Amino acid sequence: MNYDEFPIDTEHALxxxxxxxxxxxxxxxxxxVILCGYTAxxxxxxxxxxxxxxxxxxxxxxxxxxxxxxxxxxxxxSVQWTFIAGVFLAKALVFFAVLGxxxxxPGHLSTARAGLYAIFTTQTNDYALGxxxxxxxxxxxxxEFQSYLYLLAPVNLTILNPFGFICLELHKARSTGNGxxxxxxxxxxxxLRNIITNPIVxxxxxxxxxxxxxxxxxxxxxFKILEVFSEAFPATALFLxxxxxxxxxxxxxxxxxxxxxxxxxxxxxxxxxxxxxVVYNLLTVxxxxxxxxxxxxxxxxxxxxxxxxxxxxxxxxxVYATSYNLDVELIASAMVACTFLSAPIMFISARLxxxxxxPKEDYQQVLDxxxxxxxxxxxFACVWxxxxxxxxxxxxxRQVLNVFVxxxxxxxxxxxxxxxxxxx
Numbered sequence: 001m002n003y004d005e006f007p008i009d010t011e012h013a014l015x016x017x018x019x020x021x022x023x024x025x026x027x028x029x030x031x032x033v034i035l036c037g038y039t040a041x042x043x044x045x046x047x048x049x050x051x052x053x054x055x056x057x058x059x060x061x062x063x064x065x066x067x068x069x070x071x072x073x074x075x076x077x078s079v080q081w082t083f084i085a086g087v088f089l090a091k092a093l094v095f096f097a098v099l100g101x102x103x104x105x106p107g108h109l110s111t112a113r114a115g116l117y118a119i120f121t122t123q124t125n126d127y128a129l130g131x132x133x134x135x136x137x138x139x140x141x142x143x144e145f146q147s148y149l150y151l152l153a154p155v156n157l158t159i160l161n162p163f164g165f166i167c168l169e170l171h172k173a174r175s176t177g178n179g180x181x182x183x184x185x186x187x188x189x190x191x192l193r194n195i196i197t198n199p200i201v202x203x204x205x206x207x208x209x210x211x212x213x214x215x216x217x218x219x220x221x222x223f224k225i226l227e228v229f230s231e232a233f234p235a236t237a238l239f240l241x242x243x244x245x246x247x248x249x250x251x252x253x254x255x256x257x258x259x260x261x262x263x264x265x266x267x268x269x270x271x272x273x274x275x276x277x278v279v280y281n282l283l284t285v286x287x288x289x290x291x292x293x294x295x296x297x298x299x300x301x302x303x304x305x306x307x308x309x310x311x312x313x314x315x316x317x318x319v320y321a322t323s324y325n326l327d328v329e330l331i332a333s334a335m336v337a338c339t340f341l342s343a344p345i346m347f348i349s350a351r352l353x354x355x356x357x358x359p360k361e362d363y364q365q366v367l368d369x370x371x372x373x374x375x376x377x378x379x380f381a382c383v384w385x386x387x388x389x390x391x392x393x394x395x396x397x398r399q400v401l402n403v404f405v406x407x408x409x410x411x412x413x414x415x416x417x418x419x420x421x422x423x424x
Contacts, residue, residue: 037242115167
């Protein structure tokens with residue numbers, strides 16, 4: 001695809017640029033709360049029974065309230081349905097590609113793993129991480145983008161995920177040794193029942209019905225009640241995400257990282273690229289469905305699709321793995337690594353994408369600032385490594401060499417930061 005045939009309108013470029021300072025603050029805010037949750041669980045401040053209570057509150061009350069209040073106020077006439085279709089088509093391509101590749105692999109668990117892995121690579125953590133990050137980035141230039149997250153997640157839950165659940169239920173029925181195997185009709189009805197009784201799906205459908213019934217203006221009393229639950233969701237969901245990571249970080253080593261590494265690569269690299277490409281092509285082929293500002297709208301939506309693809313996988317996939325007792329440690333490892341790797345990928349992607357809206361004469365200044373940010377992160381990582389090496393009881397010559405190499409890298413980071421930040 002040749003992007004040059006759609007030149008950027010510099011007059012509107014800043015209207016579609018992401019606010020990187022707000023992105024940095026949002027990432028720090030989100031992951032700070034996640035680390036607080038992990039620390040609380042690691043130190044035993046929050047017990048397992050209390051974690052179950054938080055999980056019930058978030059999944060049954062807070063999150064459905066957030067979805068309902070967002071959908072009931074959404075002006076459906078202004079929704080870019082071509083964008084929604086593009087995201088769904090891109091996710092469907094990745095979903096069935098992962099499903100097919102995993103299914104043809106040898107092994108008696110290939111059917112169940114095909115469904116589980118396909119869900120992992122396409123179901124994103126839209127509400128806990130996606131909403132605050134998108135709100136920080138596009139609150140002023142494209143506030144409607146945040147509402148799209150509440151439309152995209154139910155589409156994934158009601159259309160794509162059932163195919164994964166069918167694979168999981170088929171394997172469960174075939175492996176059941178007691179009595180006659182379940183029929184395909186019974187499995188289909190069970191999956192349909194689970195979808196309908198899901199609080200997220202139910203409140204999504206109820207929100208759409210009330211949107212039409214109240215003309216996206218619900219009663220004030222109803223809105224005020226649900227608003228209390230909605231405001232409690234962000235911090236509680238992020239804190240709960242940190243709690244769920246306790247005891248799962250230890251499995252991130254050796255050959256156990258092979259399959260999680262592939263899944264994370266698909267989720268954080270392949271999915272964003274496919275999303276951007278499909279959305280860009282659809283809005284280009286159907287320009288009458290794009291907004292009035294033409295090329296700028298195409299670039300804005302395709303950029304948003306790319307950033308949306310970098311949001312990590314939802315922790316609900318770990319719940320599915322636990323329910324079916326399938327690759328629990330593997331999914332846990334992948335979820336932890338995917339969550340923390342998504343932060344630098346989102347920041348770097350947003351920084352590179354923003355270069356399109358920056359005058360060429362300012363490239364050097366922007367790159368210097370970006371290099372300084374990278375050096376500061378690298379310096380923090382180097383200090384962490386050196387401290388870890390020095391705190392080990394059995395120091396070996398190889399560890400001393402590692403300390404020496406990391407120390408030189410730290411000096412290089414400090415030198416580069418001084419060169420770019422201190423005028424001569």
